[in-house]
Amino acid sequence: xxxxxxxxxxxTRNNAKIHSEDRLEIKKDYGDTFELKCSKCLENNxxxxxxxxxxxxxxxxxxxxxxxxxLIVCAFFYFNDYLFVSGTIQSVYLVPIGMGIPILIYFxxxxxxxxxxxxxxxxxx
Numbered sequence: 285x286x287x288x289x290x291x292x293x294x295x296t297r298n299n300a301k302i303h304s305e306d307r308l309e310i311k312k313d314y315g316d317t318f319e320l321k322c323s324k325c326l327e328n329n330x331x332x333x334x335x336x337x338x339x340x341x342x343x344x345x346x347x348x349x350x351x352x353x354x355l356i357v358c359a360f361f362y363f364n365d366y367l368f369v370s371g372t373i374q375s376v377y378l379v380p381i382g383m384g385i386p387i388l389i390y391f392x393x394x395x396x397x398x399x400x401x402x403x404x405x406x407x408x409x
Contacts (some may be wrong), residue, residue, distance in 0.1 A: 285338050288339055301320075306404060339390060
C-alpha cells in the first residue's frame with residue numbers, strides 16, 4: 285500500500301513520504317496538516333490528512349506475482365523426476381496442487397492489500 289496526494293496546482297500524483305496504516309497514526313505523528321513539494325511544478329502544498337489516498341503499489345504487486353511464478357517453476361523442476369517417471373495416479377494431482385498453492389497465496393495477499401487500501405480510504409479523521 286502506498287499513500288499519494290494530488291497537487292493543488294497541477295493535479296499531479298505525488299507519493300506521500302508517510303508510512304502508516306491508518307489516518308489516526310498520521311494525525312498523531314504529523315498533526316492535522318503537512319507540507320509536501322510537488323515533483324512536477326515544485327510548488328509547496330499544504331495537505332490535510334483527509335487529502336491522502338491509498339493505492340495498491342503496482343511494483344510490489346508485480347514483484348510478489350513474479351516470485352510466486354518463480355516458486356511454481358522451481359517446484360515443477362524439483363518434482364520433475366517424480367511427476368514423469370512414476371506414472372502413478374497421484375502424480376497427476378501434484379501439478380494442479382503445486383500451481384494452486386502459490387496462486388492461492390498470491391490472491392490471498394492481494395485481497396488483504398485491497399482490504400487495507402479500502403479501509404484506509406473509507407475512514408476519515
